[in-house]
Amino acid sequence: MEFGWTAQQQKYRERVQQALKDLLPDDWYSKYVPESYASDANIAYSRIFCAGLADRGLLVSHWPRAYGGEESEDWEQFILAEEMKGAGEPRGGQYMNVNWIGPTLMRYGSPAQQAEHLPRMARGDTVWCQGFSEPGAGTDLAALRTKAERRGDHYVINGSKIWTSYARQADFCFLLARTGAGRKEISIFLVPMTTPGITVTSFPGLTKDGHLNEVFFTDVEVPESARVGEEGAGWQIITHALSFERVGVPRYHVGLEIISLATEVLKAEGRYDDPVIQSRAGMLVANFEAARLLTYRVVDQRVKREPPNTISNVARIASLSAVNDLMNFLMDFLPDCLCGGHPLLEEYYRINVPAGITAGTYELQLDLIATRGLELPRG
Template sequence: MEFELGEQAEALRTRLRELLAEMLPENWAGPFSDDERVRAVADRVCQRLARERLLTIDWPAEYGGAGASVWEQTVLREEMWAHLEPRGAQYMGLSWVGPTIMRFGTEEQRREHLPPIAGGRVVWCQGFSEPEAGSDLGSLSLGATRDGDGWLLSGQKIWTSYAPIADWCFLAARTARAEGAKTHGVTIFLVPMDRPGVTVRPIDSMLGVLHLNELYFDGARVTGADVLGTVDHGWEVIKFVLGHERIGIPRYARDDRLLAELSGLDGAGGGAFGLELVRALVHARLARLLSYRAVARREAGTLTDREASTARMAAIQLDQEVASLALNALGPNGIAPSGGGELLGHAEDIYRYARSATIASGTIEIQRMLVARALTSEETT
């Protein structure tokens, strides 16, 4: 399989690097901060990209995109992640909320939600995980109880990244008790975060601000207009979301930049460190190729859990490997950085963030189980 991305994709990569060099402040550390000045940078980047129809480049023109190829979209994602995700919390809406609404939404929902996402003007959060339902999402219990022509939401979500600054929540709730498969009876609601009965409580963690939050629903009311897809059959929507989410973050792109900076350190070419560096470089190429295979399969409509989860496992393990290598190479300077490269100066923050890589979007154990099931199924057919 050939993965040359072509002249258009490479021209786009050059253009994106020019834009980011122009727009990002010196020593940009990423957007996940409660500092209004940092968030303002992310807003400006998103709106500038939107004006040039780059923010949602592979969306149809009618929804604010440019009708570009999935490979141009892949380049966009690579450059954003390699530059510490200057789109900020908006990447969630861009990567999978928008495509999911495009796939399952009514015409009214598309008209309401897609233009603000494509215009870089809205932040979404994901209401999936619960204290007793993380990777086993079919066990979720946040309830939606019938109330006239709508439902009343009651229960708790946890993790819920960016909830304090989100405008909307993509919420999974239980509208019926599971009979047989526990994934039955789940419904997806699109809920505005300022609706009465919705409360956010931040959780302090090693990840820093915005990443972990509790989200409480105490009688918040939703109606049929808030339902995405079909009542009780939200698992079909969730599977579509996870297929996008698991290959939506090209972690290998930032790791490639980190490895390039590590290669320039004194003594990088020899000894144990040199061997670890070469091993990580090989793993980075492998993660990229596995991701490209998954993207190609999704474009062809043949993507399965095996390809998506294999690509994700390679990427998340690489993330932790490279972050540990960087921190070990820098020694004390990694804890209190004193320069040494655009990304190496943030090695400690990258290391902390990478700790969650093998948990988010389904733990690595879940990914292994999905691959094993797929392989077992192939052997019996």
């Protein structure tokens, strides 16, 4: 059986690689990448970069033509994601537009919402943030307390969100808010970040500037037309959206590049002949390759329009386990590189500290595999 890329897919990858060479500034790796792709400078640059990708027909080629795409197979989305992640993600937060916000609006958005938002996403000139987690509702989104109270033809929103990457520069927020007393009576709103009553407060952390923000909503008024789908139907919509997000980050691709970089450093220092280091490095490669194949299985299901299942959760667990093992490898054998000795290795470590929390925790993925995949009883 042939597991390689088709000639058309390889040609698309080469087009993406050439676009990176043409569009990235000379100081991209020395200036922008160390700041993280959520920094103000990187988000501002993402508007230029994504517009360049769009001009080349690369940003949303897998989208339907009606929304600015070319109806190519979903494989191209993942080829694009691999190359972008390997280059330090110059799309910034716009990867969310491409991966899941846009497709979610195609399925659940009103014609007016689609007309307003999808063309801007396809042009690469809009930045979104996601208003999911709260101080008391991280993994358990059903426990969120931000409330949207209906008053005639509009809603008044009060509450707060936390860990909201890109919020300082975002144009819109994909916001979850409670609209009823029931545990899952949640609705989704498309909220302009310039709406009166919204304030953003940043705070420092290991993941660097731009990723950690708290967003406060104080008597924020939005029209009924800002709601996605029926009132209280947000749970079904967000479950659909998260099925895209949980495999949307190709951690396996950049992980393999970091292993290669780490082994180059160890060889330069004359330490790679240690059999323990060689064995650990070999296991890392095997684990990331397993994560790659599991992720490709999810993409294959999507291409064939098969219903989502727990393979996406298994793929995420495989990726997170490999990432954790690689972080331990760096700490065990190259600790100096994490203290200014090598910026790319340090950045990889920093950005992956919260990897087991974002888009559903490691433990939550295991729980979903147990209950939905293995059909084990709760408790």
